[in-house]
Amino acid sequence: MDQSGITAVTPKSPWGSVAPVPPACSLADVMSEQLAKQLEEENSHFPTLTDPGADLLLSDEVSETTSDLMLAQMLQMQFDREFDDQLRREEKKFNGDSKVSISFENYRMVHPYEDSDSSEDEVDWQDTRHDPYRAEKPQTTPRRGFTGKGKNITTKHDEVTCGRKNTARMDNFAPEVHVGDGLGMDLKLSNQVFNSLKQHCYSEQRRSARLHDKKEHSTAEQAVDPRTRLLMYKMVNAGVLENINGCISTGKESVVFHANGGSLEEQPVPDEVVLKVFKTTLNEFKNRDRYIKDDYRFIDRFSKLNPRKIIRLWAEKEMHNLSRMKKAEIPCPEVVLLKKHILVMSFIGEDHVPAPKLKDVTLSSEDMKSAFYQALHLMQQLYQECNLVHADLSEYNMLWHKGKVWLIDVSQSIEPTHPHALEFLFRDCRNVSTFFQKRGVMEAMSAYELFNAVSGLNIPIGEEDEAEFMAEIVALEKRNEDHVQRRGKKSFPVASRDGDPPLIPDADD
Numbered sequence: 001m002d003q004s005g006i007t008a009v010t011p012k013s014p015w016g017s018v019a020p021v022p023p024a025c026s027l028a029d030v031m032s033e034q035l036a037k038q039l040e041e042e043n044s045h046f047p048t049l050t051d052p053g054a055d056l057l058l059s060d061e062v063s064e065t066t067s068d069l070m071l072a073q074m075l076q077m078q079f080d081r082e083f084d085d086q087l088r089r090e091e092k093k094f095n096g097d098s099k100v101s102i103s104f105e106n107y108r109m110v111h112p113y114e115d116s117d118s119s120e121d122e123v124d125w126q127d128t129r130h131d132p133y134r135a136e137k138p139q140t141t142p143r144r145g146f147t148g149k150g151k152n153i154t155t156k157h158d159e160v161t162c163g164r165k166n167t168a169r170m171d172n173f174a175p176e177v178h179v180g181d182g183l184g185m186d187l188k189l190s191n192q193v194f195n196s197l198k199q200h201c202y203s204e205q206r207r208s209a210r211l212h213d214k215k216e217h218s219t220a221e222q223a224v225d226p227r228t229r230l231l232m233y234k235m236v237n238a239g240v241l242e243n244i245n246g247c248i249s250t251g252k253e254s255v256v257f258h259a260n261g262g263s264l265e266e267q268p269v270p271d272e273v274v275l276k277v278f279k280t281t282l283n284e285f286k287n288r289d290r291y292i293k294d295d296y297r298f299i300d301r302f303s304k305l306n307p308r309k310i311i312r313l314w315a316e317k318e319m320h321n322l323s324r325m326k327k328a329e330i331p332c333p334e335v336v337l338l339k340k341h342i343l344v345m346s347f348i349g350e351d352h353v354p355a356p357k358l359k360d361v362t363l364s365s366e367d368m369k370s371a372f373y374q375a376l377h378l379m380q381q382l383y384q385e386c387n388l389v390h391a392d393l394s395e396y397n398m399l400w401h402k403g404k405v406w407l408i409d410v411s412q413s414i415e416p417t418h419p420h421a422l423e424f425l426f427r428d429c430r431n432v433s434t435f436f437q438k439r440g441v442m443e444a445m446s447a448y449e450l451f452n453a454v455s456g457l458n459i460p461i462g463e464e465d466e467a468e469f470m471a472e473i474v475a476l477e478k479r480n481e482d483h484v485q486r487r488g489k490k491s492f493p494v495a496s497r498d499g500d501p502p503l504i505p506d507a508d509d
Contacts, residue, residue: 163188318411
């Protein structure tokens with residue numbers, strides 16, 4: 001109550017009763033040892049307010065953190081655990097769903113006393129550096145090449161040491177080589193056995209690589225690559241062929257299959273046809289370029305094509321040559337269809353049996369004499385009417401069917417304007433003359449007479465010296481080449497001259 005008699009009322013705090021302000025104390029009292037002990041006793045009752053395990057946890061932590069070394073190890077363990085978790089996430093992100101995974105196990109922090117109950121922390125033993133099933137490495141001999149002394153000396157050539165070392169070295173073989181699990185058996189392989197196994201593995205790897213490459217990229221004997229097989233399937237699906245029966249002939253440049261014909265809108269398809277599949281590898285016929293690069297019908301296109309497309313040009317060349325021969329009524333296969341490097345032609349034979357080659361057939365003397373005169377007439381027709389030189393004519397490329405000689409395999413045939421046409425013609429004459437003379441045909445001409453009869457050049461024969469005869473042929477070719485060069489390259493009308501069969505456009509090129 002003040003002097004005026006009015007009693008002063010202290011306003012009540014809306015926040016409840018205000019705690020009394022602690023009394024002020026000096027700095028010396030704060031720093032005193034007695035005050036420190038009092039505060040420690042007051043704080044000792046604080047853990048009772050928490051859960052019952054708090055005092056145990058606190059006591060354990062206090063006991064473990066009393067040493068700076070233990071505290072550092074705990075912090076390092078926590079850091080390593082976080083590092084391993086991050087590394088595991090990076091590994092999972094890097095591998096994704098791939099069947100082949102990359103392990104980052106060598107970069108993890110491994111602690112032998114750390115025991116994790118999580119299945120994610122468990123790593124397959126195959127990904128760890130400590131493989132319990134890994135075979136121990138054989139004991140290597142020192143640099144001096146031997147161990148022991150006296151009678152107990154053991155050199156690096158010891159049979160047991162070498163055998164164990166060879167067994168361990170089998171792990172270096174290719175993955176597809178199954179060497180088995182010989183752990184704990186103390187196997188010992190001799191040098192001879194190990195070297196044989198090593199050479200066998202190396203040979204199998206090379207053979208497998210060659211076989212895979214051949215299947216994927218080339219047409220081998222009695223087999224076709226996937227691209228060619230797809231073309232053949234398309235012909236069957238389009239109705240051009242009813243079915244493909246099998247391989248009937250193989251050569252250095254092609255594989256021939258027999259098939260049953262179907263139907264085409266432009267022209268009828270024979271009941272029996274053959275598919276001549278030109279091999280897509282140049283290895284077996286390396287000199288085929290000389291037959292086409294100097295042919296004036298294709299010289300402009302040849303320089304612009306890669307080796308694989310040259311094979312298609314080779315098939316197109318045979319198609320044009322057969323069309324010329326058919327126009328001159330020369331017995332030969334009739335072209336039905338050309339699709340890339342597959343040429344479909346009529347079948348020469350009956351009931352799936354191909355006509356025999358002239359070298360395989362047995363004829364009477366009269367029939368053999370008739371065959372010779374037919375071959376002579378065919379060569380003259382080919383040179384004079386078709387303006388072609390067969391360039392590979394022999395008893396292997398002439399068939400005997402229904403009492404007549406049929407010509408096949410004209411993909412390499414060239415025009416007389418080719419720089420080497422006369423040389424190829426003389427080679428054909430030599431092959432034909434030699435064959436019929438061996439078969440006892442008395443009327444068979446010599447190679448020189450046959451050459452003059454076909455070409456009409458009437459080169460002097462003399463004493464039948466082949467070197468002089470060939471020199472005269474080369475001189476004629478040189479003069480012919482100079483004449484062609486002065487007149488310019490000869491053009492080759494494709495559509496108007498030959499009456500070519502229909503072409504299917506290469507839509508998938």
